[in-house]
Amino acid sequence: MSDEERNRWFLGTLDRVAASSADTGGGYSVIVRVARRGFSPPVHCHSREDTGFFVLDGHLSYRVGDQKGELRANQFAFAPRGVPHWFRVESEQARFIEILTPGGFEGFHAELSEPAPGFELPPEGYPVPTRDEMAAAADRYGTSLLPAFDDSE
Secondary structure, three states: OOHHHHEEEEOOEEEEEEEOOOOOOOOOEEEEEEEEOOOOOOOEEEOOOEEEEEEEEOEEEEEEOOEEEEEEOOOEEEEOOOOOEEEEEOOOEEEEEEEEEOOOOHHHHHHOEEEOOOOOOOOOOOOOOOHHHHHHHHHHOOEEEOOOOOOOO
C-alpha cells in the first residue's frame, strides 16, 4: 500500500492505515481514525478478527456484548471476534486507534472509502455508503451488521 493510499475517507471519518496486513505478514492491522461527534458504525460482529480500540484524544461510548462503557484518552476496550459491538464519538472530535488481528479487515475499509487528499476529515455531509452497501462489503469480510442495541440508536 503506497503512502498516498493510507489516508482514507471512510464513512465520514479520516482513517490512516498505519499498518496493513501486508505490512505485518497478515498478523494484524492498525488504523488511526479521526471522527466527529456522533460518528458510529452500525452494531456489528466480526467472525474472523478480534478488535481493540485505544483512544488518543476525545471521548467514546461503547458496548461490547453486554458490557457498556466510556473511553477517554489513554483508555482501551477489547471486542473479541464473535461478540457484537458498537461505539459512538461523544466529544466534538475523537482520535483513536483500531487494532484488528489477524489483519485483512482494512480491505473492508478500502472498499467503502476513497483516498483522502491529506490527513484531514472529509467535508461535512460527505456522502457515505448505504447500509446495504456496507452489509454486502461486510459479508465479504466475514462480518455481520446487526440490529441496533437499544442504547445505540
